Amino acid sequence: MSKAAQSTAPESPAELAADLQDERLIRTEGLGGAARAFGRRVRGGDLGSLPVVIGLVVIWVVFQILNPNFLSANNLVNLTLQCAAIGTISIGIVLVLLLGQIDLSVGSVSGVAAAILGVGFTQLHWPLWLTVIVAILAGSAIGLLYGFLFTRFGVPSFVITLAGLLGFLGLQLWILGPNSSINIPYDSWIVKFAQQTFLPPWAAYALAVIAAGGMFLSDWRRNIRRRKAGLSEGSVAVVAIRAGLLLVGLCISVWYLSTDRGTGAMFLLFVILVVVMNFFLTRTRWGRSVFAVGGSVEAARRAGIKVNRVFISVFILTSTFAAVGGLLAAARLASVSASSGGTDTNLNAIAAAVIGGTSLFGGRGSAWSALLGILVIQSISNGLTLMNLDSSYRFMITGAVLLLAVIIDSLSRRSRASHGQA
Amino acid sequence: MTMESAIVDGERSTRQPVLSLRGVSKGFGAVQALTDIHLEVYPGEVVALVGDNGAGKSTLVKILAGVHPQDSGTIEFDGQVVGIPTPSASRQLGIATVFQDLALCDNLDVVSNLFLGREISRGTLDEEEMEKRSWSLLRQLSARIPSVRIAVASLSGGQRQTVAIARSLIGDPRVVILDEPTAALGVAQTAEVLNLIERLRERGLGVILISHNMADVQAVADRVAVLRLGRNNGDFRVPEVSYEDIISAITGATDNVVVRRAERLMEAEESTERSPEA
Numbered sequence: 001m002s003k004a005a006q007s008t009a010p011e012s013p014a015e016l017a018a019d020l021q022d023e024r025l026i027r028t029e030g031l032g033g034a035a036r037a038f039g040r041r042v043r044g045g046d047l048g049s050l051p052v053v054i055g056l057v058v059i060w061v062v063f064q065i066l067n068p069n070f071l072s073a074n075n076l077v078n079l080t081l082q083c084a085a086i087g088t089i090s091i092g093i094v095l096v097l098l099l100g101q102i103d104l105s106v107g108s109v110s111g112v113a114a115a116i117l118g119v120g121f122t123q124l125h126w127p128l129w130l131t132v133i134v135a136i137l138a139g140s141a142i143g144l145l146y147g148f149l150f151t152r153f154g155v156p157s158f159v160i161t162l163a164g165l166l167g168f169l170g171l172q173l174w175i176l177g178p179n180s181s182i183n184i185p186y187d188s189w190i191v192k193f194a195q196q197t198f199l200p201p202w203a204a205y206a207l208a209v210i211a212a213g214g215m216f217l218s219d220w221r222r223n224i225r226r227r228k229a230g231l232s233e234g235s236v237a238v239v240a241i242r243a244g245l246l247l248v249g250l251c252i253s254v255w256y257l258s259t260d261r262g263t264g265a266m267f268l269l270f271v272i273l274v275v276v277m278n279f280f281l282t283r284t285r286w287g288r289s290v291f292a293v294g295g296s297v298e299a300a301r302r303a304g305i306k307v308n309r310v311f312i313s314v315f316i317l318t319s320t321f322a323a324v325g326g327l328l329a330a331a332r333l334a335s336v337s338a339s340s341g342g343t344d345t346n347l348n349a350i351a352a353a354v355i356g357g358t359s360l361f362g363g364r365g366s367a368w369s370a371l372l373g374i375l376v377i378q379s380i381s382n383g384l385t386l387m388n389l390d391s392s393y394r395f396m397i398t399g400a401v402l403l404l405a406v407i408i409d410s411l412s413r414r415s416r417a418s419h420g421q422a
Numbered sequence: 423m424t425m426e427s428a429i430v431d432g433e434r435s436t437r438q439p440v441l442s443l444r445g446v447s448k449g450f451g452a453v454q455a456l457t458d459i460h461l462e463v464y465p466g467e468v469v470a471l472v473g474d475n476g477a478g479k480s481t482l483v484k485i486l487a488g489v490h491p492q493d494s495g496t497i498e499f500d501g502q503v504v505g506i507p508t509p510s511a512s513r514q515l516g517i518a519t520v521f522q523d524l525a526l527c528d529n530l531d532v533v534s535n536l537f538l539g540r541e542i543s544r545g546t547l548d549e550e551e552m553e554k555r556s557w558s559l560l561r562q563l564s565a566r567i568p569s570v571r572i573a574v575a576s577l578s579g580g581q582r583q584t585v586a587i588a589r590s591l592i593g594d595p596r597v598v599i600l601d602e603p604t605a606a607l608g609v610a611q612t613a614e615v616l617n618l619i620e621r622l623r624e625r626g627l628g629v630i631l632i633s634h635n636m637a638d639v640q641a642v643a644d645r646v647a648v649l650r651l652g653r654n655n656g657d658f659r660v661p662e663v664s665y666e667d668i669i670s671a672i673t674g675a676t677d678n679v680v681v682r683r684a685e686r687l688m689e690a691e692e693s694t695e696r697s698p699e700a
Contacts, residue, residue, distance in 0.1 A: 019570065131645040222550070227552040231557075283546040292538055295527035302525045303539035304510055363529035400642075 004342065017232035034238050049357050051408050052372045055401075059376060063383035070383055073260035079255070079375075079382050080267040081194075083111075085329035087270045087374035089279055090356075091351040093322030094370050095314045097353055098281075098294045100362020101150075101157040101317045105164035106349050109142050110326025111341030112168050115175040117190075117327055118182035118336030128188055132327060139323025140316050147312030157315075165346070173338055181337040184330065194331035198262035203252040207268075212247035216240065266328055271371065273321075278367035290314060294363030326347070344395070351398060352377050355405040361413065376401065438501060440465050440599050440628045441486075441517070446495035448481055455481040459495070463597060463628040468619060470631045470639040470660075473649035474557055474672055479632050482649070483599055486630075487519040488512035500596075518590035519599040526589075528575035532567060534555060535574050536589045542589045559588050566614070576644055580611025587618055597628040598602055604638050616642050651673050 063070040089106050096103045114134040120131035142164065149160050176182070199207070216239060223233040257263050281287035292300040293310050301307045329345070330336045338359055354360060354371025355376050378397060384394045439462040448456040456478045463469050473479050485492050488509040496503050499515050506512045512519065526535050533549070533556045542548045542555075556570045565584045567577070574585060583603055588596055600619065604612040619642045622629050633639050639646060640660060648656040648671040656671035669675075 018554065113627065225550040226553075229554040231550060231553055234585065284540045285543050285547065286535060288538075288541055288547065291530060292527045292534070295529035296525070298523075299525040299527045300538070302521070305539045363527070 011097045017226075018230050020232050025399075027123030029331050034235075049236055049366075049368065049372055050374060052355060052357055052405075056372065056376050056379065059379050059383070063379065063386070067383065067386045070386055073256055075382065075386070077257055077260045077264065078337040079378055080333060081264050082378045082382060083371075084194075084264070084266040085325045085332060086345060086348050086352065086378075087325075088273060088328060089322050089325035089345065090352040090370040090374050091273055091367060092318035092325075094277065094350050094356070094358045094365055094367055095110065095277070095281075095290065095321075096157070096318045097124075097358045097360060098362060098365050099314055100294050101311075101314075102350070103146070103157065103161045103164075103315070103322075105142075105161040105168055105349075106167050106318065106322035106348030107341040108168035108172060109139055109319050109322040109341070110329065110345060111172040112142070112175065113139055113323035113326035114330035114336045115172045116338040117330055118184060118373070119175050119177070121188070122182055122184065123179070128190060131316070132190065136320060136323050139319045139321075139326075142323075143316035144312065146319065147308075147315035150315065151308040152309050172341070176336070176338060181335055184334045184336065186334060188314040188326070190331040191334045194266045194328060195334065197265035199265065199268060201254065201258040201262060204258065204263045205251065208247060208250035208254055211250060212243045215246055216243035219243070260271055268330065269328075272274070274367050281367055286310075286313070291363055296363075319327050322349075344398075347402075348374075348377050348398070351402040351405070354409065355401060359409055359411075359413070361409075362407065373405075378419075439463055439498075440500060442498045443482075444496050444498070446482075446485065446492045446497065448478075448485060448490070448492050456485075456492075458653065459649070460654055461647055463630060465596070465628055466623055466626045468623050468629040468631055468643045470633060470643035470646045471649065472633065472636075472639060472646060472668065473666035476651070477649040478652040479649055479671075480516055480601070481652075483519065483601055483630075483632065486512065486597075486599060487521075513593055513595075516594070516596035517599065518593060518597070520583075520586045520601060520603065521588050522601040522605065524586040526574045526582060526586060529573060531573055532570040532577075532585055533636065535585055536570075536592060538589070540592055556588075559591060560584075560659055563588055563591075563618055565618070578611065579607050580614045582610070583607065583615050584618060587615070587622075590624065591622075592633055596629065599630045599632070600624055601632045602634070603631070604633065604635060612638065636668060639668070640665065648672055649688075 044206055059069065069075055090108055092106060093103065116135040116138055117131055120126045120134060121128055126134070146157070146164065146394050149155055150157055186192075188194075219234070219239040219242065220236070223236070223239065226233045254263060282288060289300065291307045292303065292305060293307055297307055300310075326341050330340060352373030353365070353369055354373065356365075356371070356373025358365025358369040358373075380397055380401060381394050384397065441461075441463040443459055443461040446452070446456060446459040446553065446636065450522065459478070459482065460601075461469070461471075461482070469481065471479050484490055486497075486506065488511050491505065491507055497506060497632040499517075504515060506515065506517075527538065532537070533552050536556050536559070537552050542551050547647075553570060560567055560570070565581075565588060567581055567584065574582060587598070587600065587603070603615050603619070607615060618640060619629055619631060623642075623644075631639070631643060643660050646656075646658045646660060646663065646668055647654070648658075648668065650672065655674070656668075658668065658671075
């Protein structure tokens with residue numbers, strides 16, 4: 001099939017789709033073509049999420065060998081719940097990294113949001129919904145401040161957010177006041193949501209079908225639009241197989257998790273946030289301008305993109321995601337303290353984004369890297385906890401994995417350069 | 423306004439310059455970068471703007487691109503006196519500038535770069551429409567880009583230049599300014615870009631070509647405007663001028679056609695001034 005496709009080169013150009021008429025193009029048709037194109041991309045240094053998926057499999061196999069409880073349904077349900085809070089913070093980090101900037105203060109900002117939740121709800125007796133909104137808006141306001149400082153004074157985001165790291169840690173302690181630790185009542189909806197709400201299996205299966213069906217429909221409609229526009233279209237088989245694989249994968253996950261408590265609502269919220277951000281990044285003008293600014297600020301400016309607005313919007317989103325993540329973390333622990341959003345929150349969120357495949361150099365990455373990266377980090381953390389190793393090992397190993405991820409990022413950048421793609 | 427209508431307009435108003443500068447001056451602090459510059463660009467004409475380093479070419483381009491406004495003098499576009507305070511004002515008038523560094527986003531593909539800042543969107547991006555238009559635009563320019571879905575980083579220098587020039591055409595401009603489009607290119611790529619410039623002329627666009635390469639200038643330009651130390655130092659029709667004449671106008675060598683012509687005119691003027699007294 002593949003041989004035949006390649007040997008049909010001397011077709012008349014009129015019959016060919018507009019994007020396939022150049023004879024230098026290597027033709028990729030059908031399933032074999034899709035597989036070969038993938039192989040070429042990988043060899044060319046366009047690794048995408050391949051290293052992290054392989055890494056995740058290796059980590060899981062190693063921990064399963066070391067401790068047979070690691071891949072038990074109970075532990076995997078725990079793992080998903082552990083991922084949600086910092087993973088949400090990590091989505092914001094992905095955004096700011098796409099611009100080639102950094103936010104070092106997400107931990108402190110998440111701590112401020114948690115402190116507002118604790119003090120507002122239990123001490124000042126605000127309604128819970130109002131407290132949550134105030135905490136999230138506080139995050140947005142901090143992001144707006146960063147964006148203003150960055151675009152107005154041109155101070156590097158590294159320094160602004162380093163100041164924020166310290167300043168907002170202070171604000172968190174000030175809000176908490178004399179309370180070293182505040183417990184959030186177990187019967188409040190936010191704690192119930194984070195700790196006890198799991199999807200019933202039928203709903204989880206329904207969501208799996210909707211997700212796979214949605215992907216199939218979206219790909220299929222794109223094929224139809226491409227055909228109408230006179231462009232080449234992917235094969236229906238590839239579309240169907242992709243959607244089928246997703247459906248099978250999701251159903252197996254749902255089935256396995258439901259042998260224990262099931263799919264956590266908090267984890268689902270995190271995944272939905274990832275999907276929504278991925279949509280905005282890849283399908284909207286705003287998302288395109290984020291990638292453009294990350295690739296070249298000057299080129300984006302000359303193309304008429306309002307660069308300052310892009311920076312400010314991203315800083316606001318990053319701090320807002322940090323606040324949401326802080327609330328989720330507080331709700332899961334049902335308590336707020338001075339150590340909420342402490343040091344490893346910050347570093348884990350940044351490490352997750354980088355490990356997931358978002359480049360530190362800007363302009364390359366995807367919202368999915370927040371999900372993949374946090375799975376890697378929490379798997380390591382969870383596995384080491386199961387083996388009763390204390391946090392000293394956890395820090396060292398997470399540090400080593402982060403270093404490895406950055407090295408892979410740099411190497412694949414070099415490989416892209418030598419293959420003329422960087 | 424569509425590309426077709428631009429061509430029709432161009433044919434109808436061949437007599438009127440699309441862009442004309444009168445007495446434009448610009449100073450930066452103590453340095454007078456441009457003094458009393460005159461320049462006219464007609465539709466369907468390639469004007470080469472040449473001059474040594476520091477002659478004021480880049481300053482002139484920046485004034486037209488809206489990077490910084492002139493201190494004095496007027497700019498007329500289609501016979502109307504206009505101000506160009508910002509880059510977007512320049513674009514809206516119909517002046518497209520391709521800077522020397524091209525200003526492409528290396529991490530984005532060709533389609534994204536072509537439509538950067540002007541994406542076709544109905545809530546979500548209409549990738550198919552943009553890709554279709556990209557192909558038709560590149561075909562019109564006979565551009566040899568194998569795929570529009572590869573990152574711009576993987577293209578050759580000439581192909582990148584082509585993408586940058588094609589991008590300037592997306593907004594249906596009347597005047598295209600090319601800043602050193604062949605500076606970093608090989609022989610074949612240079613020829614490609616020169617073909618492209620000829621195609622812009624065929625479309626009825628006014629082209630301002632900035633170049634240090636006299637071979638390129640003589641190959642495609644209809645007219646050469648020479649700047650020297652921020653002043654006009656000659657305006658030649660290419661078929662009537664020799665390489666040496668252009669070079670001496672650029673370098674300011676005293677014995678050249680401009681000086682001789684000016685001297686001759688001066689003498690004639692003096693003689694007419696003297697004659698009434700006599």
